[in-house]
Amino acid sequence: xxxxxxxxxxxxxxxxxxxxxxxxxxxxxLALGLLGGFLVLVLLYLLLxxxxxxxxxxxxxxxxxxxxxxxxxxxxxxxxxxxxxxxxVSLDPAALQGLVxxxxxSQGLSIERLDSQGDxxxxxxxxxxxFARLLRWLVSLDEQGVSVDxxxxxxxxxxxxxxxxxxxxx
Numbered sequence: 001x002x003x004x005x006x007x008x009x010x011x012x013x014x015x016x017x018x019x020x021x022x023x024x025x026x027x028x029x030l031a032l033g034l035l036g037g038f039l040v041l042v043l044l045y046l047l048l049x050x051x052x053x054x055x056x057x058x059x060x061x062x063x064x065x066x067x068x069x070x071x072x073x074x075x076x077x078x079x080x081x082x083x084x085x086x087x088x089v090s091l092d093p094a095a096l097q098g099l100v101x102x103x104x105x106s107q108g109l110s111i112e113r114l115d116s117q118g119d120x121x122x123x124x125x126x127x128x129x130x131f132a133r134l135l136r137w138l139v140s141l142d143e144q145g146v147s148v149d150x151x152x153x154x155x156x157x158x159x160x161x162x163x164x165x166x167x168x169x170x
Contacts, residue, residue, distance in 0.1 A: 096146065096167065099146065100141070101114070103137060109126055109127075111125070111126060112126060113125040120169065122166070122168070123164070123166050124166075124167060125163070126165070127162070128160040128162045130160055131159060131161050145169060147167070147169075148165055148167060150166040151163065151164075151165050152164040
C-alpha cells in the first residue's frame with residue numbers, strides 16, 4: 001500500500017496542472033477552491049435535488065388526480081347500482097337494425113356503414129360526429145336495450161370522432 005501511495009505522489013509531482021496550482025498565490029487557490037465548491041453545490045442541486053423535487057410534485061399532483069377520480073367513482077356508485085337493479089329492456093335482435101338507424105337519425109348522426117354479423121350483432125360505422133352527441137346516442141341505445149360490445153373511436157377534426165361500433169340487442 002505504501003508503494004502505491006509513493007507511485008501516486010510521483011505521478012502527481014510530474015503533473016503540470018498540479019504544478020500550476022502550487023504556483024498560484026494562496027489567495028487565488030482559496031478563491032478557486034471556494035468557486036469549485038460552489039459549482040459542486042450548484043451541480044448537486046441541478047442534477048439531484050431539483051429532479052427529485054419535480055418528481056415529488058408530479059407524484060403529488062397524480063395522487064390528487066387519483067383521489068378526485070376515486071371520489072367521483074364513489075359518488076357515481078349508487079347510481080350505477082340503481083341502474084343495474086333496474087330490469088333490462090329486452091329487444092328483439094331482428095328489430096336492432098331499424099332501432100339503430102332510427103335513433104341515429106333522431107340524434108343527428110349519419111351512418112356510414114351498417115353490417116349484420118352472424119351472431120346477431122350489428123357493426124355500425126358512423127361519419128365523424130360530435131363526441132357528446134355520440135355519447136348521448138349510446139346512452140339512449142342502452143336505455144332501449146342495446147349494448148355496445150366493441151367501440152373504436154378515432155379523433156377526426158376538432159371535437160369530432162369517427163366511430164366503429166359493434167352493437168347487440170339485450
